[in-house]
Amino acid sequence: MIDRRDVPEINYVKNITLIVPLPFRNGTSINISSLSTPEGWNASLIKTEHGIMLLLNSEKLKTWRMEKIPVPIKPGSQDKPEIPEEKRPASYEFRVRLELSREVNTLNPLKDEYVLQPELELNETKCGEDAKFYPFARCYSYLAPIYFSSEPFVDAGIVVWLEGSNWWFDYGWKGNEYDDFLFADFEKAGWKIAKGNLKTGIGVYRR
Numbered sequence: 001m002i003d004r005r006d007v008p009e010i011n012y013v014k015n016i017t018l019i020v021p022l023p024f025r026n027g028t029s030i031n032i033s034s035l036s037t038p039e040g041w042n043a044s045l046i047k048t049e050h051g052i053m054l055l056l057n058s059e060k061l062k063t064w065r066m067e068k069i070p071v072p073i074k075p076g077s078q079d080k081p082e083i084p085e086e087k088r089p090a091s092y093e094f095r096v097r098l099e100l101s102r103e104v105n106t107l108n109p110l111k112d113e114y115v116l117q118p119e120l121e122l123n124e125t126k127c128g129e130d131a132k133f134y135p136f137a138r139c140y141s142y143l144a145p146i147y148f149s150s151e152p153f154v155d156a157g158i159v160v161w162l163e164g165s166n167w168w169f170d171y172g173w174k175g176n177e178y179d180d181f182l183f184a185d186f187e188k189a190g191w192k193i194a195k196g197n198l199k200t201g202i203g204v205y206r207r
Contacts, residue, residue, distance in 0.1 A: 010063055013154055018056040019046060019147035020160050021182070021196075023096075023114035030096060030114060038092045050145045051118040056094065063154055065090050104164040106178040107136055107201050116162055116180045116196060119144050127199065136201035144182050144196045149189035158184045158194075168206075176203030 022045075023030040029052055035043050037056070046055040066085040073081065105113050110122075120143040131137040146158055165177035182196030 010152060010154055012060055012062055013150040013152060014060050016058045016061055016150045017147065018158065019048065019053050019145075020056070020158065021116040021118060021144045021146070022052065022054045023162050024117040025114045026112060030098075032096070034096055034098075036095045038094070041092065041094070043094070048145075048147075053118070053145075061090070061092070061150075063090050064088065104166050104178075106164055106166060106176045106203070107205070109164060109178045109180075109198075109200055110140075113164055113178070114162060115198065116144065116160060116182065119196065120193070122198075131199060131202060134202050136205060138200050140198040140200075142196045142198065143193050145191055146182075146184045146194050147191050148184070148186045153189050155185070155187050158186065160196075165203075174204050176201070176205055178202065 022032075029045065032043055032045065032054065037043050040061060041056055041058045044055050045052055064087050067088040068083045069086050073079075105111060109115055122140055122142040125139050125141045127137050127139040131139065144160075146160075148156055148158060150156075160182050162180040163177060164179075165175055167173060167175035178198070178200040179202070180196065180198045182194045184192050184194035186192060
């Protein structure tokens, strides 16, 4: 996903290029033929000095969108107020969803599940407070390269997120998951080394 916090003064940008890590499993990247892309974007694989990565580009994009603002309504009122709109920064989301016929190894996805690559300097770290109730949780940090450019340049926030999960019904829905997440905030065009976090063993496990 590409996003930013403030609406740029520039309404449109051209020649947008984004290069991000890909989900890889046992040395093979995910099939991007099922990747959903917003209108105006193209996706392909590209060989970089860091390895095979996902190339996303567009000839021209709008940097803003109009978003409706919620307004309070008095209880019992039959009036239909006009919903105001506000100019907000544009966001673009790309998504791949896989339905598997096997159980996902959420305890150790580094062994044989999809994780984001290329990754640099992978290290196990202490999990945060949100994972303290999960006895099997293990957490890792790593670095990953990301590229972004546009003409003219506008600063952007890039989020790459991968999640794998299992769910079953046993007196209610139960499950477990892992997630792989990285973020890069661009203030100038070019390559940037972003910090990524991999969290595994989150949830409950059947004995």
